[in-house]
Amino acid sequence: MERCNWAGIEPIYTTYHDTEWGVPEWDSRALWEKLILDGFQAGLSWITILKKRDNFRDAFQGFDPHVIAGWGEEDVLRLLGNSGIVRHRGKIEAAIHNARAWQEIEAREGFDNFMWRYVDGAPLQNRFATQTDVPPQTPLSVQVSKDLKKNGFKFCGPTIVYAWMEACGLVNDHILTCHRHAECASMAKKG
Template identity: 75%
Template sequence: MPERCAWAGPEPIYIAYHDTEWGVPEHDGRALWEKLVLDGFQAGLSWITILKKRDNFRSAFRGFDPAVIAEWGENEVRRLLADPGIIRHRGKIEATITNARAFLEIEAKDGFSPFLWRYVEGQPLQPGYATQAEVPPETALSKQVSKDLKKAGFRFCGPTITYAFMEACGLVNDHLTTCHCHDRVAAMPGPGT
């Protein structure tokens, strides 16, 4: 059995996510936005909870199409609050609508992917942690990204959420050096290549 990061398991859905998605550099702006929204919904919960409901989220939020979500109002908020397939938290739902509007502004100006990848100069950071205890919950960079996202109008994107997002989307490769995914992910290019 291959060695994995300590958090990955034991459920098959969690192992598959770790082995195929987590840490892989994401270059698509809309996919980055979806992951940021889902990380915001995770606040106070475990990622496995979100992962198990991800398909429900995608359905409820119309495929995470920001142009559609940006037009939503109270009727859609009430519909989502009644949906048992997602996390029914008014603040997080309203933040998703607000974040869709902020995303569209950044996307029109610079592109959301270039906006994020410039923080790491287009290449994933490679800290090379050997143990989970070494991996920080946030960094000076995640604090800056969080601050800039908030300035652009985003909500539910504090430094810890932002760092988890950066790990998940491959802006930083936090697969442990002992993990079978580390070297494969380290060899994957960012959009600056």
């Protein structure tokens, strides 16, 4: 069975690739969680975040943005003392700030609707032959990044946003020879 070469051979990575990465995510809260985790990944490897994801979920109260939006300096300090997560003040403060920004978008139109409108409600189906063909960002991720920032988000540059769009299935970037390309393409419509 062939898979995208970034998935390597480590079980946590191959399982993530084979069951989660590229699967369209329609839930507002889950979309937000994944965007926050992609922000924490900036400058690190994704496997670092995967290995700490359960710790993040515990530390961030299941990534409930309504809870996190009310956090302040005491919570930042608590998180900075948590060795199970990435302890970066700017990223922690951005997560709290982004929870507030998420609440505004969610109340206005739904974060899921806000994000999925960029692809007209259906994942873009890319047809890359090799991993080197996959870009680190696209004009669309640049636009989404700008719009998120206009709406108050932080730690959401175009490369982070593109990685998040791939992870959440807004784009299908499994390479053509990967067994997941066709599987994810078949999930292209909201059920």
